[in-house]
Amino acid sequence: MSLKIENLHANIGDREILKGLNLEMPKGEVHAIMGKNGSGKSTLAKVMAGHPDYEVSAGQVLLDGLNLFEMEEPDQRARTGLFVAFQYPMEVPGVTIANFIRAALQARLPEGEELDAVDYYHHLYEKMDLLKIDRKFTSRAVNEGFSGGEKKRCEILQMAMLNPVYAVLDETDSGLDIDALRIVSEGVNAMRSPERGLLVITHYQRLLDYIVPDVVHVMVDGRIVMSGDKTLAHKLEAEGYDWVEKELLQKA
Amino acid sequence: METKPDLNIDRSVGDFHYDVDYEFDAGIGLSEKTIDYICDVKKDPDWIREFRKEALRKFNSMPMPTNWASHDLDNIVFENIRYYLSQGTQPKRSWDDVPEDVKRTFERLGIPEQERKFLAGVEAQFDSEAAYSNIKAAVGEQGVIFVGSTEGLHKHPEIFKKWFGKVIPTGDNKFSALNSAVFSGGSFIYIPPGVKVKHPLQAYFRINAENFGQFERTLIIADEGSEVMYMEGCTAPKFETSTLHSAVVELVALKGAKIQYITVQNWSANVFNLVTKRGLAHEEAEIKWIDCNIGSRLTMKYPGVIMKGRKARGEVISIALAGDGQHQDTGAKMVHAADETTSNIVSKSISLGSGRSTYRGLVQIGRHLKGCKNNTECDALLINTESRTDTYPAITVRGKENACQHEASVSKISAEQIFYMQQRGISKAAAMSLAVNGFVNDLVQQFPMEYSVELKRLIDLEMEGSVG
Numbered sequence: 001m002s003l004k005i006e007n008l009h010a011n012i013g014d015r016e017i018l019k020g021l022n023l024e025m026p027k028g029e030v031h032a033i034m035g036k037n038g039s040g041k042s043t044l045a046k047v048m049a050g051h052p053d054y055e056v057s058a059g060q061v062l063l064d065g066l067n068l069f070e071m072e073e074p075d076q077r078a079r080t081g082l083f084v085a086f087q088y089p090m091e092v093p094g095v096t097i098a099n100f101i102r103a104a105l106q107a108r109l110p111e112g113e114e115l116d117a118v119d120y121y122h123h124l125y126e127k128m129d130l131l132k133i134d135r136k137f138t139s140r141a142v143n144e145g146f147s148g149g150e151k152k153r154c155e156i157l158q159m160a161m162l163n164p165v166y167a168v169l170d171e172t173d174s175g176l177d178i179d180a181l182r183i184v185s186e187g188v189n190a191m192r193s194p195e196r197g198l199l200v201i202t203h204y205q206r207l208l209d210y211i212v213p214d215v216v217h218v219m220v221d222g223r224i225v226m227s228g229d230k231t232l233a234h235k236l237e238a239e240g241y242d243w244v245e246k247e248l249l250q251k252a
Numbered sequence: 253m254e255t256k257p258d259l260n261i262d263r264s265v266g267d268f269h270y271d272v273d274y275e276f277d278a279g280i281g282l283s284e285k286t287i288d289y290i291c292d293v294k295k296d297p298d299w300i301r302e303f304r305k306e307a308l309r310k311f312n313s314m315p316m317p318t319n320w321a322s323h324d325l326d327n328i329v330f331e332n333i334r335y336y337l338s339q340g341t342q343p344k345r346s347w348d349d350v351p352e353d354v355k356r357t358f359e360r361l362g363i364p365e366q367e368r369k370f371l372a373g374v375e376a377q378f379d380s381e382a383a384y385s386n387i388k389a390a391v392g393e394q395g396v397i398f399v400g401s402t403e404g405l406h407k408h409p410e411i412f413k414k415w416f417g418k419v420i421p422t423g424d425n426k427f428s429a430l431n432s433a434v435f436s437g438g439s440f441i442y443i444p445p446g447v448k449v450k451h452p453l454q455a456y457f458r459i460n461a462e463n464f465g466q467f468e469r470t471l472i473i474a475d476e477g478s479e480v481m482y483m484e485g486c487t488a489p490k491f492e493t494s495t496l497h498s499a500v501v502e503l504v505a506l507k508g509a510k511i512q513y514i515t516v517q518n519w520s521a522n523v524f525n526l527v528t529k530r531g532l533a534h535e536e537a538e539i540k541w542i543d544c545n546i547g548s549r550l551t552m553k554y555p556g557v558i559m560k561g562r563k564a565r566g567e568v569i570s571i572a573l574a575g576d577g578q579h580q581d582t583g584a585k586m587v588h589a590a591d592e593t594t595s596n597i598v599s600k601s602i603s604l605g606s607g608r609s610t611y612r613g614l615v616q617i618g619r620h621l622k623g624c625k626n627n628t629e630c631d632a633l634l635i636n637t638e639s640r641t642d643t644y645p646a647i648t649v650r651g652k653e654n655a656c657q658h659e660a661s662v663s664k665i666s667a668e669q670i671f672y673m674q675q676r677g678i679s680k681a682a683a684m685s686l687a688v689n690g691f692v693n694d695l696v697q698q699f700p701m702e703y704s705v706e707l708k709r710l711i712d713l714e715m716e717g718s719v720g
Contacts, residue, residue: 049671074674075679075683079677086672090668090672092687094691094692095689095690101676107677107679
């Protein structure tokens with residue numbers, strides 16, 4: 001059982017951004033993808049989720065053997081078990097967090113079945129407490145007027161409530177101060193499970209001190225070019241991405 | 253779990269009709285003969301017969317308002333319409349006495365159930381006449397009158413005659429003239445001084461016949477210091493040919509009285525819905541219109557308040573949803589005619605597919621007045637590139653000591669927002685519904701619970717249809 005990305009090519013307009021990306025993450029593990037700005041990290045998250053702006057020209061993504069690209073709509077992929085915590089989460093004016101998450105959970109129930117409201121709130125408050133989110137937030141509109149840190153916590157809250165099989169966390173550390181980073185990381189660590197795989201996309205090694213990965217992948221120009229254990233992240237932090245490019249040249 | 257109230261006025265539920273043997277049918281077309289027929293059936297007094305004929309002359313002499321409104325009005329063929337259809341003019345007081353085919357209609361729409369649950373009184377109009385009208389005993393004992401307009405005219409002429417046609421003159425517009433000529437049905441309500449009616453009174457308007465025009469006439473008088481909430485729901489089945497609904501609603505709030513008038517209408521896409529609604533607010537009185545317009549081919553409706561007495565208040569809260577091929581031309585009129593009067597207009601429109609929403613607002617504050625305030629907000633939400641929205645505010649504020657504020661916004665549900673919601677597992681239709689409900693959420697919270705649930709359901713249905 002794994003999240004398996006095979007020879008993935010994707011473009012936006014005429015520009016190819018993913019150029020034959022391969023990666024396999026077994027269920028139960030945490031992998032990190034590191035890379036410079038513009039290497040295609042966020043594109044990978046959006047392409048997997050089914051963002052309408054991107055076109056997949058080759059390759060496939062298998063979620064425990066199920067081909068994501070055979071599912072046309074992003075909501076089908078989500079209900080199969082894929083979650084993406086976005087770098088820039090959208091505002092949804094007028095829709096409260098409580099109603100939004102409730103609608104998302106309701107969408108996973110068979111037709112005619114209703115979510116139990118008491119259980120739901122009990123569960124929601126439990127997760128909010130864990131992420132130190134004030135309960136007043138339940139009645140605030142999704143991401144509307146939120147600070148950067150509040151948005152990221154709200155993404156992790158949604159992940160905790162929706163209980164995905166595989167989650168991609170895109171630059172979850174950006175915009176967080178050190179306290180918020182710790183709280184968010186604790187929330188993510190609480191989600192680690194043999195039944196789940198977490199793919200953490202980040203620019204900085206800092207996050208990986210809190211969410212310690214089993215495997216680190218380095219992304220350059222739309223491909224995974226190097227993989228290793230957590231020490232790879234430290235090496236990158238110390239020597240910079242230029243080091244990777246030099247290594248690649250030497251190999252070539 | 254609380255029980256979920258359900259007013260059942262969505263079109264899928266309302267899209268049925270029964271063949272009914274009408275006892276009275278004024279036939280097709282409109283002439284003095286039609287009016288004589290209606291007067292004879294309804295046993296109208298002479299002054300009403302004269303009032304109707306005068307109105308017909310005005311109607312015939314007035315042009316269609318196509319110089320400023322939609323040319324789609326030209327597609328109404330007045331000579332093809334049936335102006336009066338009924339099975340009798342006496343509404344029944346008990347469901348058991350309502351004719352079987354009419355009863356089946358209202359039972360299918362859930363009306364008797366609603367009455368038991370939360371209403372102080374109900375009137376159910378089937379085509380031209382009220383088929384059923386009932387008020388809870390406790391409310392009746394307080395002296396509240398809630399009957400059909402025909403019965404009001406016959407049994408309470410002293411109150412009826414004093415206010416009838418006084419808030420909206422016959423010649424106000426072509427369609428108020430038409431209504432004045434052929435009106436039938438609608439409610440007559442009188443609330444005695446100081447009486448606060450706790451539960452809403454409700455009327456339900458049902459068109460069952462094809463090529464038919466429904467012209468109800470509602471008159472509500474809230475005497476000094478009284479309070480009342482009135483709600484109306486409307487449906488019609490889908491027919492191939494157009495149907496006309498042209499009501500006139502007059503409200504009178506005497507000193508310190510409060511009237512809240514709530515409409516949730518969901519006409520099918522062949523209905524021309526051309527309604528004139530206005531209230532007269534005396535000193536310290538308050539009139540609030542809450543108006544939800546979903547469905548119809550063309551709706552033109554601008555509820556208004558004339559603030560005649562010092563410190564009177566007027567409010568219009570409106571939500572319009574223009575689906576594919578529909579045009580919602582709605583707005584509000586606020587006429588400040590005394591010092592320290594305040595008015596508030598909040599209008600939200602949603603345009604879907606090729607649907608079009610238009611907001612027209614009129615605010616007048618006279619030169620000699622002091623301390624008047626108006627606030628107008630109109631927000632439009634567009635859900636794809638074909639749809640269109642226009643705003644035509646007309647604000648006339650004279651005099652230096654008055655304040656007026658107008659805000660307008662147009663927003664879109666972006667593909668990014670829909671994608672974000674879909675990534676959470678929510679289907680495209682449900683995502684659009686959520687976004688639309690979010691857009692109107694602050695207004696819906698002001699509605700009675702039963703109607704906010706109903707409105708949410710109607711929006712869900714509309715969105716499902718639009719995604720296909």
